[in-house]
Amino acid sequence: MSAASVWSVAQFRLQGSKVLAVDMAGDAVKAKNGAMVAYEGEMTFKKMTGGGDGLRGMVTRRLTGEQMEVMEVKGHGTCYFADRASEISLVTLHGDTLYVESSNLLCTDSGLRTGTSFTGLRGASQGTGLFTTTVEGSGQAAIMSAGTAVVLRVTPNMPLQVDPGAYIAHTGKLKQHFQSGVNFRTFMGEGSGEAFQIRFEGEGLVYVQPSERNTIGGDV
Numbered sequence: 001m002s003a004a005s006v007w008s009v010a011q012f013r014l015q016g017s018k019v020l021a022v023d024m025a026g027d028a029v030k031a032k033n034g035a036m037v038a039y040e041g042e043m044t045f046k047k048m049t050g051g052g053d054g055l056r057g058m059v060t061r062r063l064t065g066e067q068m069e070v071m072e073v074k075g076h077g078t079c080y081f082a083d084r085a086s087e088i089s090l091v092t093l094h095g096d097t098l099y100v101e102s103s104n105l106l107c108t109d110s111g112l113r114t115g116t117s118f119t120g121l122r123g124a125s126q127g128t129g130l131f132t133t134t135v136e137g138s139g140q141a142a143i144m145s146a147g148t149a150v151v152l153r154v155t156p157n158m159p160l161q162v163d164p165g166a167y168i169a170h171t172g173k174l175k176q177h178f179q180s181g182v183n184f185r186t187f188m189g190e191g192s193g194e195a196f197q198i199r200f201e202g203e204g205l206v207y208v209q210p211s212e213r214n215t216i217g218g219d220v
Contacts, residue, residue: 015080024043035082037080045072089149114133
């Protein structure tokens with residue numbers, strides 16, 4: 001297998017910390033719909049239905065509401081992407097999988113496969129499921145965060161607890177568990193409802209943001 005068949009020609013680079021520039025030479029990328037802010041050269045644009053590949057991805061999104069409005073950009077030149085002045089981080093995959101919240105995924109190589117994955121139960125009393133977007137293969141992806149993302153390493157001897165509102169993405173051989181009954185706000189007496197946090201165990205990297213988004217993850 002040649003290098004060209006493994007790696008996309010598209011080159012991802014950051015213009016500052018809040019704009020992604022993608023240089024293309026006849027290839028394509030998949031990006032969050034509406035995130036393109038400018039382009040140079042000759043480009044074609046196509047809106048894609050959903051962010052996951054195949055029938056299973058379509059059914060999963062319909063059941064869970066895990067939605068990704070995606071567009072395909074193809075051509076020769078440079079495209080610039082940004083979304084609400086979010087900070088952008090680049091993730092390079094080497095045949096592995098990136099698990100990322102759909103709202104935090106900005107752009108991927110067109111050769112990377114996207115889908116959804118069941119990650120556990122959101123709350124003990126509700127028994128509702130929590131799904132996350134998966135990006136698989138070899139190539140580059142750009143993820144967004146409210147504030148500069150922090151990358152935390154998890155090892156077998158050092159598990160990690162994360163507030164769901166701060167979680168963005170993770171890679172590696174990690175198992176995650178949802179610990180009900182406690183989150184960081186309950187330590188300070190500010191929690192309400194059924195609180196929980198995410199515990200990661202194994203070997204890998206977890207991306208967190210310094211600003212919590214509003215989510216039912218912290219309090220159910």
